[in-house]
Amino acid sequence: MEFYLVQALNGLASASSLFLVASGLSIIFGVTRIVNFAHGSFYMLGAYIAYTLVQALPTGAVGYWLAVLGAAVAVGLIGAAVELLLLRRIYRAPELFQLLATFGLVLVVADLVLLIWGPEDLLGPRAPGLRGSVMILGEPFPTYELFMIALGPLVLAGLWVLFHRTRWGTLVRAATEDREMVGALGVNEAWLFTSVFVLGSFLAGLGGAVQLPREAVNHTMDLHIIAEVFVVVVVGGMGSILGAFLAAVLISELNAFGILIFPEITLVLVFLIMAAVLIFRPWGLLGRPEGPPRTPAGEFEPPLRLLGRGFLYFCLAVLASAAVLPHLLPTYYIRIACEVLISALFATSLGFMMTVGGMASFGHAAYFGLGAYGAALAVTYAQVGTGLGLLAALGLGLAGAVLFGYFCVRLSGVYSAMLTLAFAQIVYAVLFQWYGITGGDNGLLGIWPSDWVSSPLAYYYLTLTVVAVSLFLLRRLAFAPFGYSLRAGRDSALRSEAIGIHVRRVRWVGFVIAGFFAAAAGGLFAFLKGSVFPDYSSIPVSVDSLVMVLLGGVQTLSGPIVGAGVYKVLEVFVNRYTEHWQLILGCVLVGLVILFPQGLLGYLVGRFGRSGEEWRGVDGAPAGGRAS
Amino acid sequence: MLALHEVHTHYGLAHILSGVSMEVRRGEVVALLGRNGAGKTTTLKTVMGLVTPTSGAVRLGDEEITGRPPYRIARAGVGYVPEDRRIFTELTVRENLEVGRQPPREGCPVWTEDRVFELFPALAEMRDRLGGQMSGGEQQMLTIARTLMGNPAVILLDEPSEGLAPVIVEQMARAISELKREGLTVLLSEQNLPFCSAVSDRAYIIEKGVIRYEGPMQELLARPQVLEAYLSV
């Protein structure tokens, strides 16, 4: 009995820490409508800065707590800089580009942290005055955990007073409902946004700083917490602080007790709870339904165009050069060419779902990883060849997409996208934790292709064939009646329902198609590398796919291919010269979003598509050549 | 006081206002009349900076306010009462008023919570009610009251009589006359001619983004063929 009580208290302590970070994210989203991916990075920075300040300031209670507070303030200031220099420029950009920019920040911060503090875990001192433990029903319980338990509700109460008893809070709540009106009433929204962002970052920094006595500070804290925070915010309801608190308690208690029952699959439990909540309350425990997304006045999505004969010739020319290419390249480059092809398929599968279906995914790597493990598990445990291995890849990817897609299509917009990320984290955790089957972080090795495709050249042709056929199929699907239904659902769910399209089902199928082709890419990748690792379904891989799509531009179907090509080639070359690929990529992303909010190909088409002849053949139909 | 000069406004490629010029003098109540879709709301939004005109100028007193962000136009003394009211539904009546509150402005009537409650006594009885739990008429009063809390010099009213019961429309007319007595300048977009004629000094008629008529309200009422051509449906 006592043991359970202590376990419950442990859960509450973790809940507080989760709540600090989640409430910040929720507040920022409420007002700015930006899902700040870098929020986990702010949390991590809070921990690192606190660590350094504790070393620098005199020992003792005053120095220690000053360090904690100082870290939170410093992160708040970093937040201010980020808002002023970056976000302010992109509030009007499409949601996904805002995400991409904050993704960029994640990468930059991750590399900077490595540069400044190094890769080792850093152990902070314990908090002065709270070092000991107290006896609770005869069990010792750390005093610091009691402090944590109190901190959550204290912050909750403080936020309540701030939002309900001050003019600033009233303005923020008003802006959450209708920013434009608040501006028309004479309130400088820009500063309101900045201050909200500072508060949110401060809370994340505080969350990181108070973590110091609880866990070693390390450079994976950012992505680790962000997935959990997304779950908390989605379950609690975006923008609801009380909801975030309840969800944090729910999830943390679930973890605390789940670990006793199924130590290996606590995340699956979390998933089940999340699924249950979302089925009954699609906007979370205390969230409010989002209105239909408001397209800014006068902006509309240009229709996808069925491309003319010129495009067909262009594709054939590309295909022909792809077929000849390996004869001109050294073996090493053939493998890179394979990687580029696989990335193109992976990116296009995501692009299909985003462009045609209007659904974004932050977790597309889930299906890539499932595909890779499908193949690897079949090879390892059933000793199948490459053909059957690829089929197994498709099977596992399909199963995952059917299951996860069922939930994701029930939500819309950012909720759905955040859910995809949570699912990808679950896949990652299962691959990582289910040591007996998946080999944990050692992965599965020796997944080499069968004899008939064992030479690099043969494998290249296999890859080229699978990728070309898949890309062709994806294109056909986009212009088949199914594709039209999907697009109709994207443009107006209500009107599509009215003409008899079962929007949710159509979206589900679209989601599954995207997952299916991502799994194909994953399967090919497993045999190319000869091994699989949980990392294949990690957040950075999801980010890669998103970056490739957004680089190419979401308005076109062929954009992701261009994006994948540019991205992969860049990665290979930058990696050769420096170890700071992440840092450079992050900066490039941020720069690109600021300079080309339409994506590269989108920019080129917009720039030259109407007047310039040169782009007609690539993605501009001849005049009057719209899809009919 | 408030003047538009050759204002053109587009939504994307659609040309909505084609060279609108108009003037509202200090202390006047001016009506902007027109059928659905004529461009009344767009005109008011352009003045408020909620849409940016492609060319032309908007002046408040001697200051040019074209292209400024809405909050600065509001702080310069323009109050905006939107057609769809845009009450903050999760905020109470008093909190809604608080959002609108701005420091007093020289030469403009000063409004306080008590004074707006005097103007709309019905609001005083529900000061702690949530905006989302009010009737359409109550919301219309609240949205005007909220704008008044900013102590504006000019107030833009977008169809304040729309969808309201006759009794409430009468109250609105009384309130507008009261505002005029206070010295406020009012630009009123309307389709309801009787309501307008009761409160306005002058009128403009807009059709398809072009001003078709300008003159004193009484004169307009005496010209049935103009009313027939531009207003009747």
Ligand SMILES: Nc1ncnc2c1ncn2[C@@H]1O[C@H](COP(=O)(O)OP(=O)(O)OP(=O)(O)O)[C@@H](O)[C@H]1O
């Ligand atoms: N956001 C928008 N995007 C594109 N066109 C718009 C937009 N808002 C209004 N319009 C168009 O601009 C024209 C003028 O609209 P406006 O709202 O100014 O008319 P109005 O005179 O206020 O009409 P009502 O009496 O119905 O309120 C209409 O043809 C309308 O369809």
Ligand SMILES: [Mg+2]
């Ligand atoms: Mg209107």
